Amino acid sequence: MAGEILWPVALGIKLVYAGAIMGGGVTASGAFWSLVAALALGLLPGVFRPERQPWVRFGMNVAVSALLFADLLYFRYFGRPMSIYALLQVNNLGGLGGSLESLWSWREWVVWADVPAAYVFARRSCRRPKPSIPALQAVFFGLVAAAAVGGIWALMAVRTAPAEAPAAFSGGESRPAVGRGAVQRYGPLGHHVVDALAILREGEAAANPQALEEIAAWFRRHDPELRDSFDNPWRGWAQGMNLVLIQVESLHNFVLDLDIEGIPVTPNLRRLREHALYFPHFYPQTIEGNSSDAELLSQTSLYPAARGAAFYRFAGAAYPSLAKKLRAQGYAVLAVHGDRASYWNRAKMYPGLGLEPFVSLEHLEADEIIGMGLSDRSLFCQTAERLTRTPEPFYAFVITLSSHLPFELPEEERTLPLPPELDGTIVGRYLESIHYVDRALGEFIAALNQAGLAERTLIALYGDHDGLLWHKDRDAIEAAFGGPIDFEAWVRTYQPVPFLIYHPRLAGETVATIGGEVDIAPTLSNLLGLPASAWAGQAMGRSLLAPTPSYAVLPGGDYAEPAFIDPDGIRPALPAWAEEALRVADLIHLTRYVERTIEEGAGAGDDRSEGREP
Structure with a gap:
């Protein structure tokens, strides 16, 4: 029973701790959603048979600890929470050993502090006979956990939805629900949920039939500035x-x-x-x-x-x-x-x-x-x-x-x-x-x-x-x-x-x-x-x-x-x-605008003007 109680408590503490580091301090909203996430994840092992639940909890503990460790290490290096797209760059880690080792400190390792105790609890729990649990009770726990996780996802989707038609996010504060802002609002796990939602919206933006015309219109406005800048004595x-x-x-x-x-x-x-x-x-x-x-x-x-x-x-x-x-x-x-x-x-x-x-x-x-x-x-x-x-x-x-x-x-x-x-x-x-x-x-x-x-x-x-x-x-x-x-x-x-x-x-x-x-x-x-x-x-x-x-x-x-x-x-x-x-x-990249609209070599004319002699 101790493992069932301590697991969500330890998870909640770790999430609040990691959120405080990446969010610049503890926020009421971030702490609340971190504790909600801890409670929801604490219920998930209930869908498994009793003899498997201790190791499921331990496995989830290791997985969450590894995620938070990666988050904190990434944050220490780059000063921003890790995005899902950073996982595409895992191939780069092969040559970064010295860089990563220079960044490790005790603050990153704190999220592993409870893992040895969790392992001991898992082993002891497996040795004790388990009371039978009705199938309906397992289903109930599963439904409650799924509803909690789904509710968190849905609420974040509503709260981070753009007021206008879906569009690609730009950098900085124009993405208020992404990065450090998301950690402050929703905690570390909530940040990753919001990150996933943003990726889904990128797909919607790329599929928008008006995107190509929007890009072309932007270039029509910018090209005069480009053309005028070439008109100088160095040409x-x-x-x-x-x-x-x-x-x-x-x-x-x-x-x-x-x-x-x-x-x-x-x-x-x-x-x-x-x-x-x-x-x-x-x-x-x-x-x-x-x-x-x-x-x-x-x-x-x-x-x-x-x-x-x-x-x-x-x-x-x-x-x-x-x-x-x-x-x-x-x-x-x-x-x-x-x-x-x-x-x-x-x-x-x-x-x-x-x-x-x-x-x-x-x-x-x-x-x-x-x-x-x-x-x-x-x-x-x-x-x-x-x-x-x-x-x-x-x-x-x-x-x-x-x-x-x-x-x-x-x-x-x-x-x-x-x-x-x-x-x-x-x-x-x-x-x-x-x-x-x-x-x-x-x-x-x-x-x-x-x-x-x-x-x-x-x-x-x-x-x-x-x-x-x-x-x-x-x-x-x-x-x-x-x-x-x-x-x-x-x-x-x-x-x-x-x-x-x-x-x-x-x-x-x-x-x-x-x-x-x-x-x-x-x-x-x-x-x-x-x-x-x-x-x-x-x-x-x-x-x-x-x-x-x-x-x-x-x-x-x-x-x-x-x-x-x-x-x-x-x-x-x-x-x-x-x-x-x-x-x-961002739309240019997402829509592969160049491949779809510009022929290779287009515009490579020879209208040169006189300039300084070399």
């Missing part, structure tokens, strides 16, 4: 040049001007900046797909899917992309990354982005491993050698890896002198990793120079997302650099990632235009001489080589809170038109 400056686009793991912009003990953290990036177009007010716009979202943004000029990673959810779908448009202009294309091809599902997603061939760890010499994969030094060395054998003009997309969390380098590669207060801290390890990547990048540029490629090659570089996070590392940054950091200061100083476009004949120029990763492909297309019409009806960004408009939309996601940035300031609430853009982007 066609790099026409016919090779392009190397480098996505640097976890690279913040603030490190470019940071010295530690008198030593620049990024001396090579500083030197590149002297001959580059440099965009210091440039923001990551990833949501739940993290690095893969950054790749999607830079290649397609589309905002990511609002939920989950597009690289998993829409693998195999065709997208308009920078690679496809350059290939249509006669470019050879290749992508290079030092991790296995299956990580972030790149092997299945890259063909739809035109990123073929894809040179992954399986096709590289694994002569130096750091962290999750091939060291950036080896990656850049082997990439430079491949480029000497690649027909020109070429487009190479290179994704680095060595500065991935937990920022642990071999001792011999830790060449940045750290003061005692930084040594061994997450901030110190991060700076050491970035210093290493900067050194590898310098060797890559030197190799291109030695091969005679530098004069014919435009090199663009950006950070994929932040490495030090607002919700997790703010205290460490405050301790390292002094002074409290509020949300606005964080977004202004620590949120930006660098975007720079280097060529040895460029005079260094700082571009004040505010933008984000969705603007990379149009900006590079503008420089390379592709017309705005190549992206008409396809790109959600614009060229940053025009001074206006100047803004960035941060959708909010695993690595950032929602925000809107323009010359007037930083606002945590997104304007209605930005929310609409994110919702339309």
Whole structure:
């Protein structure tokens, strides 16, 4: 009898505990629904025969504990509750061992505290003779439990139903019943119920016959902004040049001007900046797909899917992309990354982005491993050698890896002198990793120079997302650099990632235009001489080589809170038109809009205007 009573009590305590951590404290609504869920689950074993009930309770205890443990670990890493779509990314865990171990603490393990006692109760209960239980009583318990669970589901469905026709959810606070808000209202298990309901509504949105016209109408309104942004003196400056686009793991912009003990953290990036177009007010716009979202943004000029990673959810779908448009202009294309091809599902997603061939760890010499994969030094060395054998003009997309969390380098590669207060801290390890990547990048540029490629090659570089996070590392940054950091200061100083476009004949120029990763492909297309019409009806960004408009939309996601940035300031609430853009982007993914409405190569015209001579 003790097991029957203690099981729902222990479950209720665990649910309230996990809800308090993920919801930012105990809420009356979250605690109430957690206790209701505990009571409903406590009744479920009653549908089984008496001799099986103790092990059913134990099995349910283990399952709920495992779910809450995963929830808490995910929350500790990303600062938001885990979604069902995150389960699609379980393949990524293979290379994240060090990252996950660095996050474990006693707070996550608390949810397992009662499991040993539950096991003892289950064994003892099985040894005792069980009184017979009428079949009708078992049916009664089953019906009560089913009604309780069904009632919870139905009530949440009613309370989270949108007032208008079903539509895809966008990021941030426009999804009040998803994420942390759902945990606060309905508890951890209720969050997963609401999450499932949101997935069902996504299907309804994709099937809406008006969705395609809504997307087309949005592009008709946006295309004039795109077209006007291409009308600038830089248009066609790099026409016919090779392009190397480098996505640097976890690279913040603030490190470019940071010295530690008198030593620049990024001396090579500083030197590149002297001959580059440099965009210091440039923001990551990833949501739940993290690095893969950054790749999607830079290649397609589309905002990511609002939920989950597009690289998993829409693998195999065709997208308009920078690679496809350059290939249509006669470019050879290749992508290079030092991790296995299956990580972030790149092997299945890259063909739809035109990123073929894809040179992954399986096709590289694994002569130096750091962290999750091939060291950036080896990656850049082997990439430079491949480029000497690649027909020109070429487009190479290179994704680095060595500065991935937990920022642990071999001792011999830790060449940045750290003061005692930084040594061994997450901030110190991060700076050491970035210093290493900067050194590898310098060797890559030197190799291109030695091969005679530098004069014919435009090199663009950006950070994929932040490495030090607002919700997790703010205290460490405050301790390292002094002074409290509020949300606005964080977004202004620590949120930006660098975007720079280097060529040895460029005079260094700082571009004040505010933008984000969705603007990379149009900006590079503008420089390379592709017309705005190549992206008409396809790109959600614009060229940053025009001074206006100047803004960035941060959708909010695993690595950032929602925000809107323009010359007037930083606002945590997104304007209605930005929310609409994110919702339309989600519809583009859900409806496979490109496959259904845009022919391959459409719009790749040749209406180029005069621009600066290279």
